[in-house]
Amino acid sequence: MAERLRVAVCDDDEAALGIISSSLKDVFAAHGIDATTSLFPSAQELSQAMPTRRYDLLLLDIDMPGLDGITFAKQLREQCDRVDIMYISNREDKVFDSLRVSPVGFIRKSRFLSDMSEVVGTYLEQRRGRHSQSTVMLRDSDAVYPVRVDQISYIEGQRKYQAVHVEGRNSPIVLRRTMGELERDLADEGFIRIHKGYLVNYRFIEVVGSGEVRLTNGEALPVSRRKENETREKLLEFVQDNDRIVF
Structure with missing residues (x-):
């Protein structure tokens, strides 16, 4: 049976949401993972859904109106929520700011296809390694x-x-x-x-x-x-x- 992962994708660009979701499913499928994705146009909406839904991975944009991706992730960490977080963004200058919330990867929108395959593949290797942690x-x-x-x-x-x-x-x-x-x-x-x-x-x-x-x-x-x-x-x-x- 294929491993199942629940993934939330959050981006204020509606077109980007569909593209990211489709690409994610393809990459996960190539690794034998059955991924279910939920799409959110804002961090506020994702925040409201978190108490009643469990996700294995959050894929967040950084620049979003209202609540940005890094601030939202910091709020989760303050609540001791250690859900895996991955960023997808044009804001490459924010990489080191994002390290404070211990993300599992950073995908550049400027190199979306190559980064998506490499970063998600690396994440899945890490995830399997964590599950067999010494x-x-x-x-x-x-x-x-x-x-x-x-x-x-x-x-x-x-x-x-x-x-x-x-x-x-x-x-x-x-x-x-x-x-x-x-x-x-x-x-x-x-x-x-x-x-x-x-x-x-x-x-x-x-x-x-x-x-x-x-x-x-x-x-x-x-x-x-x-x-x-x-x-x-x-x-x-x-x-x-x-x-x-x-x-």
Whole structure:
């Protein structure tokens, strides 16, 4: 049975909506994906539909009257909505602004056909990779917990013990390990040491600046002054290497 994806396309150009939807279905079909697309002429209308509909991917224009695509996406992230977002736009100058909401791709309207095929193909590879994400075994004094790496938001140092914060758990898993050991073990998994007491999964970082790292769940963690620029550089490196933003 073909994999099914629910996709919302939002663009204030009515003609563009039809073209994007048709091209998307063709690309998805070429990868064995049965995609259902819903079309929205404004971010306001999409916003109204979101509470009652679940989408796997949002394809957003950036320049739209009223609520633009980046502002709308920021609102979703503030609500801890981690739906996949892809941009399709003429505003190539907005690529780095869009990184704040962790998009899975950027399609240039000026190179629509080639970008559509490449970016959507890359996204599907990433999606399959995420679904087979590696699992680590976390052992505390009472039990062993299998946890997917992409569910660990950050690790907080507590002297001889480290508290591992996992998405969906009410309390952290406490390990008797050093922060240095965990930093070494998770170096290739996208974790950034932002402070002597914090190791953060890049996938959860929304903003770095003003002495703090803000996460997608709204939490703010301190970043040391000497590590702020390094954190930005590593974040961009992980995004480019792992999420492969194309623009």
